[in-house]
Amino acid sequence: AVQVEDDRTGLTPETLKRAFLDNLFYIQGKFPRLATQHDYYMALAYTVRDRLLQRWISTAAAYTEQGSRTVAYLSAEFLMGPQLGHNLVNLGIYDIVQQAVADLGLNLDELMEQEAEPGLGNGGLGRLAACYLDSMATLEVPSLGYGIRYEFGIFRQDIRNGQQVEVTDKWLRLGNPWELPRPEWAVDVKLGGHTEAYTDRSGRYRVRWIPYQVIKGVPYDMPIAGYRTNTCNTLRLWSAQAPEAFDFEIFNSGDYLGAVQDKLSSENLSKVLYPNDNISQGKRLRLAQQIFFVSCSLQDMLRILARQGLALSQFSQKFVIQLNDTHPAVTVAELMRLLMDEHGLSWDAAWDITQRSIAYTNHTLMPEALEKWPVDMFGQLLPRHLEIIYEINHRFLEQVRARFPDDSDRLRRLSLIDESGERYVRMAHLACVGSFSINGVAALHTELLKQDVLKDFYELYPEKFNSKTNGVTPRRFMVLSNPRQTEMLNRTIGDTWVSRLDELKRLEAKAEDPSFQHDWHMIKQANKGDLANYMAKQNGLVINPESLFDVQVKRIHEYKRQHLNVLHIITLYHRLKASPNLEVPPRTFIFGGKAAPGYHVAKLMIRLVNGVAEVINHDPAMRDRLKVVFLRNFNVRLAQRIYPAADLSEQISMAGKEASGTGNMKFALNGAVTIGTLDGANVEIRDEVGAENFFLFGLTAPEVYALKAQGYNPWDYYQGDPELKQALDSILVGTFSRGDGEVFKPLIDSLLNWDPYLLLADYQDYVACQERVGQAFCDRTHWTRMSILNVARMGLFSSDRSIQDYCRDVWRTPAVPIELTD
Ligand code: 26Q
Numbered sequence: 001a002v003q004v005e006d007d008r009t010g011l012t013p014e015t016l017k018r019a020f021l022d023n024l025f026y027i028q029g030k031f032p033r034l035a036t037q038h039d040y041y042m043a044l045a046y047t048v049r050d051r052l053l054q055r056w057i058s059t060a061a062a063y064t065e066q067g068s069r070t071v072a073y074l075s076a077e078f079l080m081g082p083q084l085g086h087n088l089v090n091l092g093i094y095d096i097v098q099q100a101v102a103d104l105g106l107n108l109d110e111l112m113e114q115e116a117e118p119g120l121g122n123g124g125l126g127r128l129a130a131c132y133l134d135s136m137a138t139l140e141v142p143s144l145g146y147g148i149r150y151e152f153g154i155f156r157q158d159i160r161n162g163q164q165v166e167v168t169d170k171w172l173r174l175g176n177p178w179e180l181p182r183p184e185w186a187v188d189v190k191l192g193g194h195t196e197a198y199t200d201r202s203g204r205y206r207v208r209w210i211p212y213q214v215i216k217g218v219p220y221d222m223p224i225a226g227y228r229t230n231t232c233n234t235l236r237l238w239s240a241q242a243p244e245a246f247d248f249e250i251f252n253s254g255d256y257l258g259a260v261q262d263k264l265s266s267e268n269l270s271k272v273l274y275p276n277d278n279i280s281q282g283k284r285l286r287l288a289q290q291i292f293f294v295s296c297s298l299q300d301m302l303r304i305l306a307r308q309g310l311a312l313s314q315f316s317q318k319f320v321i322q323l324n325d326t327h328p329a330v331t332v333a334e335l336m337r338l339l340m341d342e343h344g345l346s347w348d349a350a351w352d353i354t355q356r357s358i359a360y361t362n363h364t365l366m367p368e369a370l371e372k373w374p375v376d377m378f379g380q381l382l383p384r385h386l387e388i389i390y391e392i393n394h395r396f397l398e399q400v401r402a403r404f405p406d407d408s409d410r411l412r413r414l415s416l417i418d419e420s421g422e423r424y425v426r427m428a429h430l431a432c433v434g435s436f437s438i439n440g441v442a443a444l445h446t447e448l449l450k451q452d453v454l455k456d457f458y459e460l461y462p463e464k465f466n467s468k469t470n471g472v473t474p475r476r477f478m479v480l481s482n483p484r485q486t487e488m489l490n491r492t493i494g495d496t497w498v499s500r501l502d503e504l505k506r507l508e509a510k511a512e513d514p515s516f517q518h519d520w521h522m523i524k525q526a527n528k529g530d531l532a533n534y535m536a537k538q539n540g541l542v543i544n545p546e547s548l549f550d551v552q553v554k555r556i557h558e559y560k561r562q563h564l565n566v567l568h569i570i571t572l573y574h575r576l577k578a579s580p581n582l583e584v585p586p587r588t589f590i591f592g593g594k595a596a597p598g599y600h601v602a603k604l605m606i607r608l609v610n611g612v613a614e615v616i617n618h619d620p621a622m623r624d625r626l627k628v629v630f631l632r633n634f635n636v637r638l639a640q641r642i643y644p645a646a647d648l649s650e651q652i653s654m655a656g657k658e659a660s661g662t663g664n665m666k667f668a669l670n671g672a673v674t675i676g677t678l679d680g681a682n683v684e685i686r687d688e689v690g691a692e693n694f695f696l697f698g699l700t701a702p703e704v705y706a707l708k709a710q711g712y713n714p715w716d717y718y719q720g721d722p723e724l725k726q727a728l729d730s731i732l733v734g735t736f737s738r739g740d741g742e743v744f745k746p747l748i749d750s751l752l753n754w755d756p757y758l759l760l761a762d763y764q765d766y767v768a769c770q771e772r773v774g775q776a777f778c779d780r781t782h783w784t785r786m787s788i789l790n791v792a793r794m795g796l797f798s799s800d801r802s803i804q805d806y807c808r809d810v811w812r813t814p815a816v817p818i819e820l821t822d
Pocket residue numbers: 122123124125126128274276277278279280281286363364369371441470658659660661662680
């Protein structure tokens with residue numbers, strides 16, 4: 001029989017072209033003469049989506065039939081980035097589609113540029129969630145991501161007069177072809193009000209919650225395709241809506257306009273992503289967002305459980321819930337409430353299920369990032385949950401008292417309620433007590449959790465603690481973003497490394513091969529040329545692609561120390577002014593990253609980078625020697641342009657502050673060499689690539705603690721180092737602020753008086769280390785060899801490895817291969 005390819009599933013060029021034009025006509029309602037680039041993008045996106053849906057349906061059918069054990073990954077953030085290119089890679093049709101659209105006179109890169117990226121996250125934590133979804137699908141692990149469908153993602157960053165300006169991110173404006181609304185699975189979430197005790201018909205004590213407000217959560221599903229597997233999992237994001245009738249009848253009888261107002265305020269819940277990274281403000285709306293997506297997700301899991309004919313007692317066999325930090329930690333109380341109040345289970349039965357189902361990942365050592373909610377606020381919004389938390393705490397502290405008699409200090413430290421001043425609910429404590437697994441995100445981070453932040457919990461429950469070093473997906477951060485290096489890898493070691501990253505090891509044999517080194521260098525040059533063109537367009541600068549591209553891109557934060565990088569630049573500038581014949585390679589310093597809108601010092605740091613850039617880039621003596629560039633609006637799309645072009649990766653946080661870092665891995669995978677402290681995953685990166693291929697500087701975490709304990713005085717360093725003094729003084733007198741001696745005063749004052757992140761203590765070692773970097777870069781063979789070995793030894797840092805570790809040690813979820821059905 002003649003096999004005719006289906007227009008919705010076929011993968012040949014002819015079928016793809018036909019489907020594409022069909023979608024342009026019937027979905028966009030345009031014919032080619034009228035179609036915009038965006039219309040073409042949408043037509044292509046729907047063409048790709050059709051192919052995903054076929055896999056999605058087969059996957060859902062298999063999981064339902066087999067009742068597969070499923071990971072529920074709960075995260076307030078999923079920083080997905082653009083979907084079109086990534087889906088083309090994972091479906092294995094990138095090249096075919098590129099050719100097909102070219103045949104129609106279109107350019108795939110240009111179409112991909114049309115997509116508004118879903119920026120539903122701040123930085124590392126949100127991007128990690130996205131990498132993990134990719135790896136779970138690739139490893140055929142049944143999984144459901146649960147989060148919030150923010151109408152406004154992370155703000156767009158504009159730079160005006162050297163300063164950050166925030167612009168709202170209306171990413172849904174032109175429609176989102178990558179989501180399917182599922183209104184039939186909407187659920188209600190209660191907020192506010194009070195509770196009442198009553199006795200049920202069998203004489204049991206029960207509690208009923210009379211809420212002040214009910215909000216409807218509507219799920220929107222995004223397909224998550226694995227790399228060259230048939231698996232297509234789901235990311236389910238909840239959108240808040242006013243319920244149909246509730247507020248009309250009960251609260252606002254007669255007041256139509258008032259009721260419409262209330263509806264609007266309900267919809268505010270999923271309106272905007274909080275733009276803070278590693279800092280928690282106790283805002284009521286933020287807590288409402290957390291309970292909203294947690295309650296929706298748990299109700300959805302209970303619906304799925306019932307649909308598959310499973311009993312409540314089987315919940316922990318069907319699902320394992322991974323909490324991405326404490327943002328969804330209210331899961332512990334909400335699952336208890338649902339099981340007891342709505343499904344009639346006893347406390348003990350509900351607690352058994354809860355504790356067996358939940359696992360918690362901690363992502364921070366920063367005290368100001370540990371979430372705590374004022375008890376009053378918590379009780380007003382979630383009266384029933386507060387009661388449950390009090391009861392959990394009561395029973396928990398009883399156990400602690402039995403294990404550690406007469407240790408009231410320990411009880412105070414462990415309590416779920418902080419009572420040292422105003423009373424707070426401690427979300428990390430709730431997560432620790434309510435879960436069977438607690439993990440850090442890098443070896444050092446987990447050790448510091450055990451010794452410090454969660455020490456008391458470690459003494460109580462050592463068996464719960466484990467470490468899972470973060471990873472990144474090589475599909476997005478190599479295959480999609482760095483086609484040149486991908487092609488060279490494929491040519492050299494075949495293409496199986498894409499899902500088995502440790503195979504990059506086989507490159508080591510080539511590290512000394514001059515012709516291989518030459519090709520490797522040329523690829524880096526070409527990537528740098530692309531970024532130089534981008535910088536010319538964006539920043540109006542002529543960049544020498546032969547210069548050392550020294551890059552720091554990440555959220556702007558004092559602990560990440562972008563201003564230490566700036567102090568080095570200023571020092572180099574002063575040295576070159578004083579000794580024009582100094583032999584240093586030309587360097588281009590590249591920065592990117594957003595500051596939380598309310599974080600004034602971080603915004604000043606951006607201003608400082610731009611102030612230094614203005615002076616250096618306009619100094620004729622610096623031409624072809626130094627350039628400084630701040631790239632606006634660092635996001636996933638821009639990240640994909642930057643990593644492939646970097647020579648040097650700046651990972652210079654104060655030791656003991658960066659939980660893991662993941663940008664460090666993306667840079668090294670793309671052949672950048674790292675300059676860094678012994679912090680987070682830098683430690684493991686250095687162990688893997690070898691100390692000789694990594695530029696280490698700075699105090700270690702224990703040295704940091706010792707110095708602080710002994711009494712740190714930044715002033716001593718300022719007085720003791722003329723170059724440091726000159727650098728700080730030049731900022732203070734307005735050299736980089738057009739003579740204004742006030743602007744940067746708060747920044748410099750903080751450094752001279754407190755310097756909580758020890759910039760001044762690490763300055764000298766950093767500058768000396770940068771000198772060694774410069775010398776190494778001048779020896780091209782040496783540098784290229786380091787670059788090759790960095791890539792060859794990145795196998796450990798695939799998110800596939802991280803997910804395999806979670807599956808083995810925490811989730812116990814077997815892979816479920818999917819067969820395609822028509
Ligand atoms: C909390 C409460 C209220 C508002 C906002 C927040 C909030 C939001 C985002 C707190 C923290 C975050 C983000 C934290 C984060 O990105 N942490 C990073 O996680 C990465 C993945 O594990 C690590 O690699 C980084 O080291 C860590 O900083």
